[in-house]
Amino acid sequence: MHTTESTALDPAAAEGFLRMFHIAHPEAGPVGTRLARVREEIADTGTYRHTASELAYGARVALRDSGWCTSGVPWRRLKVRDLRGCRDAATVAAECVEHLRLATNDGRIRPLVTVFAPDAPARPGPRVWNEQAVRYAGHADGTGDRRYRAFTGAVRAMGWQPPAAPGPFDVLPLVVETEHEGPRLFAVPPEVVHEVSLEHPDLPWFGSLGLRWHAVPLITNMRLSIGGVHYPAAPFNTWFVGSEIGARSLADEHAYGAARPVAEALGLDTSAERSLWRDRAVVELNRAVLHSFDLAGVTVTDHHAESLHRLSWLRSRQRPAGERPAFRLDPAAARRARAGGPARFSGSPVETTRPHSTGRLAELLRRPAEK
Known part of the structure; x- marks a missing residue:
């Protein structure tokens, strides 16, 4: 038998948030x-349902306070898609694709x-294993994202x-797990993965490296x-900080290891770290990311602007008082995002069919982009 979340919700946690919400929304x-009403609902069911306004406020505050909210994001007007009725894996995957399409917005x-x-007593909610909706495969021969x-390997064993x-830059499938279905694979349609090919403002040979990156950091786990x-x-999602791509993903030896070929093309001495060849290569990678995203009309921010924003956020941040909304990464979810398991609901069999694209996915992709 697999485990379920059977512990009733703490009414004090609900009260702390609701008082916070009503202070912000006296109307x-x-x-x-x-x-x-909430105390009665918790007594009867072990949990309660947020109103649409409470959900939107909680999600906005959680993103604002998480440190993931990049500069320029108008958190008070952040759109929150209320899909609390979605529990089936195919629907969750389809709506992740729709989120990606809406968020891309032609690069803006x-x-x-x-x-x-x-999660509710004896009825846990769905999980998405992937760290982000768009992640690139790391193949056994060393090609791709080594992280x-x-x-x-896990999704290949599941049928991918x-x-x-x-x-x-092969896009990995989404893995969505539900209590009643187990883990299932869903291909991310290439039509919704907006990518930026990287070139450099001063180095004509840079484009021949064949580097590129996706436009939207849609965090899913x-x-x-x-x-x-x-x-x-x-x-x-918000939008990328350029160094997340250039320094953390492309340059990192445990990811793409692109710093060395860039340094070699620059004619730098890579025989010793003390020459600081890696630092110089990372600067050029970061320049290429910012230049290319700007050229493609895709929103991006740089790490200097972001550092000032984070310092301002830290100075003005309210200290935790009671149960504040938050985005949290559970250790088990972090392991699944890198290792592809183990399954959260161990009593459900792992599906071994190939990734499938549902009719819902096709329907969503036929819609014109919202402006």
Whole structure:
């Protein structure tokens, strides 16, 4: 038998959040009336349901306070997609694809949060294993993103087949797990993966390296907690900081290891770290990312602007008082994002069919982009 979340919600956690919400939204009416209804609901069911306004406020505050909220994001107007009725894996995957499409917005990245069904007593919500909706495979021959070699091996064992000629930027399938279905694979349609080919403002040879990166950092494996209610699948995005791509992904030896070929093309001495060849190569990679995203009209920020923003955020940040909304990364979720398992609901069999694209996915992709 697999485990279920059977512990009733703490009414004090709900009360702390609801008082916070009503202070920010006095138009919602007396908090006492709402608290009485919520206490009754918790006593009857072990949990309670947020109103649409409470959910939106909680998600916005959680993103603002998480440190993931990049500069320029208007958190008070952040769009929150309320999909708490979605519990089936195919629907969750389809709506992650729709989120990616909406967020891309022709390069003018639109910050969004999508909230799926919460955990409830004896009825846990769905999980997305992937760290982000778009991640590149790490193949056994060293091609691709080496951080995801274990995850790539796991999804191959579950039925995913990479291209006949594996490349450095093969998009991994989404793995969505539900209690009643187990883990299932879903291909991410290439039509919704907006990528930027990288070139350099001063180095004509840079484009021949064949580097590129996707436009939207859609984080899919963090748990949204609001007033004691936990939403294990609540994908959200802002936009990239250039150094996340250039320094952390492309330059890192444990990811793409692109710093060395860049340094060699620059004619730098790579025989010793004290020559600081790596630092110089990383600067050029970061320049190429910012230049290319700007040239393609895709929203991006640089790490200097972001450092100033984070310092301002830290100075003005309210200290935790009671149960504040938050995005949290559970250790088990972090392991699944890199290792591709183990399954959260161990009693459910792992599906061994190939990734499939549902009719819902096709329907979503036919819609015109919202402006």
